[in-house]
Amino acid sequence: MFATPATDLATMSAVSRPPRIGVTTALAIALTVFEAAWTLIGLGHVWTQPWIGWIPTVGLPALAAYGCRQVFLRADLGEATRRFWRSLSHACAILTVAEFSYGYDALHGPVPTQDVSARTIALLGLVVFVLIWALMRLPTWQRSRGDWLRFALDAGVLLITCGGLLWTYWLHTGAQWTAENSATISVCALAMIALITMVKVIFGGFAELDRRALHILSVGIALSGGSGALAPAFEGRPYLSSAAVAVPLATVAVVLAAARQGRAPLGLPADRPHRHRVSLLPYLAVAAMSTTLVVTEWDDSPQNATIAICVAAITALVVTRQVSASRDNTRLLATVDANLSRLRDYQAELDHQINHDALTGVANRARFAELVSARLAAAEPFHVAMLDLDDFKVINDRLGHGTGDALLRTISRRLQDALGPHDTVARQGGDEFTLLLTGRADEAVSQLLREVLEQVQKPVEMAGRALEPQVSIGITAAHEGDTPEELIRRADVAMYSAKTSGGGRRTWFDPIMDQLADADAKLAADLRTALVRDELFLHYQPIVELPHGRLAGVEALVRWRHPEHGLVSPGVFIPLAERNGYIVELGRWILHEAVRQTAEWEREYGANAPEKVSVNISARQLREPGFVDEVAALLRSSGIDPHRLVAEVTETAVLGTGEALDAVRALHALGLRIALDDFGTGQSSLSLLVDCPVKVLKVDKSFVDGVTGSTAQAVIVDGLIGITEGLRIEAVAEGVETADQAYRLHKMGYRLAQGFHFARPMPASDIELLLSISTSGKVDNLH
Secondary structure (H helix, E strand, O other): OOOOOHHHHHHHHHOOOOHHHHHHHHHHHHHHHHHHHHHHHHHOOOOOOOOHHHHHHHHHHHHHHHHHHHHOOOOOHHHHHHHHHHHHHHHHHHHHHHHHHHHHHOOOOOEEEOOOHHHHHHHHHHHHHHHHHHHHHHOOOOHHHHHHHHHHHHHHHHHHHHHHHHHHHHHHHHHOOOOHHHHHHHHHHHHHHHHHHHHHHHHOOOOOOOOHHHHHHHHHHHHHHHHHHHHHHHHHOOOOOOOHHHHHHHHHHHHHHHHHHHHOOOOOOOOOOOOOOOHHHHHHHHHHHHHHHHHHHHOOOOOHHHHHHHHHHHHHHHHHHHHHHHHHHHHHHHHHHHHHHHHHHHHHHHHHHHOOOOOOOOOOOHHHHHHHHHHOOOOOOEEEEEEEEOOHHHHHHOOOOHHHHHHHHHHHHHHHHHHHOOOOEEEEEOOEEEEEOOOOOOHHHHHHHHHHHHHOOOOOEEOOOEEEEEEEEEEEEEEOOOHHHHHHHHHHHHHHHHHHHHOOOOOEOOOOHHHHHHHHHHHHHHHHHHOOOOOEEEEEEEEOOOOOOEEEEEEEEEEEEEOOEEEHHHHHHHHHHHOOHHHHHHHHHHHHHHHHHHHHHOOOOHHOOOOEEEEOOOHHHOOOOHHHHHHHHHHHHHHOOOOHHHEEEEEHHOOOOOOOHHHHHHHHHHEEEEEEEEEEEOOOOHHHHHHOOOEEEEEEEHHOOOOOOOOOOHHHHHHHHHHHHHHHHHHHHOOOHHHHHHHHHHHHOOEEOOOOOOOEEEEEEHHHHHHHHHOOOOOOOOO
């Protein structure tokens, strides 16, 4: 189920490589040198112990068989490569037996002889046949009947040419033509055919076969096959044999090639060879036979010599014409190949675009679904994780979409670097990524995603500032019967749970999450009908002046009385409305209701009506097309003073210079006052006081809580009042719950505050009770 790690593969390779290949090579070279010296000396000296010269011809094939065997025992090689070296080992083992038989033929009589038995000839032929068979079984150049036909034609050309040349050579040297000569020529011809096969394999290439090892083999076989021409030199010297030349040349080449393959690392697939390479073999054969014809006829008859020269000349002209035509065809086919290659490139690029995300280069949603489907079909255990950047929209709005895109590319690179080679990163869209994690138990997945969080959330330099991306991850394991859609859905549910729990963490899917999601879905559906059923209403929380507590304004807060659950907390249904998009419709109703109530108070209480009515405006509303025009029309129809209406926005809603900030500026141009709510809780703050037309700054409760002690919060609250005074901005302290807090805030310079210490949110009727005693304007006494 799992792939072998690269380190284990390297270890296996090191263990399985032949430890004694150097000794084998050295011994083979030594025996070859000895045999060469023995043969050369024997040309001028009669050996009285000819059996000594046969020892290397038997020992060298045995060494070659051992070297090949050590190579095919390498467990890291592919099956086809190991099969080739195993077959070569068998061929060398058969050659060992053949040379023993050859030596027996030469030495078993009362005197040495060069006669070769049919048994020995058959064994030598079998050696060459096994070699050819081993080469042909490699998955390289044999692909069609045409390939086989061309190979057969090349083999026939070589067989006839070599046989004719050797026959002519024997006649020219005056040697006697015997049955043994025919057998020798047959074995040499088979060796030449093996050489053709070897050359075609070298040109065709095979990924794990070392090319230099094949070159060594081809040279050895070529020299061994050509050594048959030395047979006449051994005539009259029965204590010598052409095997003393042929066998060492072939077998030492096998030993050297095996040593080379044994040391060679696993390589990448070889480059595709040129498909239209012109074979020189037929032309060389024609040239050789034409030359032989002219030479043999030159002294015999002038008339025959003239005819031979004419035949050779015509043949040369025809060959030249054929070569010229072949070269033209080759160039034409090369052009076609180039165009076709450019078309496989275009197709590959198109396939990549179809399956990969254009921005980040990782797999896209469709490709991820395909990979998950394949894993499910294979019934292999795996996990799916969903990753989402927290507050990514803030980065887009504040720093621009170019910076956001750069951050997504950085995140995708970090994800790829953190995961393993068999895992997959995909972009689902926006700032969401999915991860396909294979071959790990739950504990290993948890550890991996812990490392992913550490890597992804490292600070990154963007747009001249250091950003600290925060991500939430949801994880689920695949089970029988799952679909890609179901796995992504579960991971998404878990990711949302991680996000709502504070973000920057990973969470495993739990079936109870579905129950909670179902409850959320039902509540969301109920919320959409709450307006129709008159379940929503507004409460107003007073904003008072310090120190006397006079009513200075109110903040409109929406409430929901559910028919089954009673009062539903705004902390529950407001985020729900933001997630499902209902916040736009809900915000529109709140704004209309607050404006209606403001107009009513203006008509009834005149100058004593609340000076400011604050309404919370969501980020979605600010981005809604036509929102500013809608507010302008509402102000005209109600007739209220726009200055009485305060639009409260959070700093995360208006960061940057995007459409949200443009909408805020347009609201300010209408006459509304802009209040920055929950100030200090976002990623950045002070620059907004310059970029945004802020008239009211609402200091968050988290800072007010620590105002009575010597805390960092107290220092911040104290510093903010100085900033607001310098910028001529009103400061409102939120969440004041004790008299001590109110006192300390007043001492610091705050003149406006709201919180439970003064009053809780109340119906409009209770606000009207306060307005009825407007002469005092007193809600509570700090003393």
